[in-house]
Amino acid sequence: MKNIIAGFFTLVTLGLMAWVASTGGAYNGGEAGRITEDIGDRMASTQVDNKPIEKSDREKENEALTALRDKAGNIGSFKVSDEYKSKCSSCHGVDGSGMQYGKKLMGPKLIGQTEEELYKKLDDFKAGRKENMIMRGLLMHLTQDDLRRLSKEIGEFPARAEALKNSK
Numbered sequence: 001m002k003n004i005i006a007g008f009f010t011l012v013t014l015g016l017m018a019w020v021a022s023t024g025g026a027y028n029g030g031e032a033g034r035i036t037e038d039i040g041d042r043m044a045s046t047q048v049d050n051k052p053i054e055k056s057d058r059e060k061e062n063e064a065l066t067a068l069r070d071k072a073g074n075i076g077s078f079k080v081s082d083e084y085k086s087k088c089s090s091c092h093g094v095d096g097s098g099m100q101y102g103k104k105l106m107g108p109k110l111i112g113q114t115e116e117e118l119y120k121k122l123d124d125f126k127a128g129r130k131e132n133m134i135m136r137g138l139l140m141h142l143t144q145d146d147l148r149r150l151s152k153e154i155g156e157f158p159a160r161a162e163a164l165k166n167s168k
Contacts, residue, residue: 078160081153087138088150096157115155122147 055063077095085094091107093099098109110118125135126147139147 078157078164083146084150084153088154091134095161096154110154111157111161113155115151118154119147119151122151 080089080094088096088107088110091099092110093107096110099106113121121130122135122139123144124130125132126139126142128136142150
């Protein structure tokens with residue numbers, strides 16, 4: 001009888017494992033899984049037999065120019081807190097304008113949303129009402145006051161951008 005029960009639960013476990021695997025890649029098919037797959041595809045397309053494909057001088061120059069433009073754009077941007085820089089800017093941009101990796105959206109545009117809208121969304125991510133493993137992980141240890149402070153700062157981005165534009 002024990003063997004029958006153990007066999008039954010083994011089959012159920014294997015069935016559940018197959019079902020989870022069929023729902024997608026990393027994070028059980030979430031957005032992060034698709035991004036992870038895209039990065040793997042990009043890496044595979046840049047290498048043949050573990051040898052990197054050489055880039056032309058033109059491509060190298062374009063990459064260097066893009067890096068300089070990004071750097072100049074960040075320097076010319078308005079001031080943000082270290083908390084925003086460390087938690088938000090890598091996905092949402094240093095000025096909240098959003099970021100893309102290829103054709104995939106890494107972080108949506110935040111600038112232009114009200115403090116109340118932002119707080120509600122942050123609270124929903126933290127509570128798990130909106131599903132995003134990265135956001136939930138970043139917000140997990142923050143208090144409601146921390147969420148309010150971040151919401152207030154991001155809500156001020158349009159005014160900061162306007163003030164920066166007027167000062168030039």
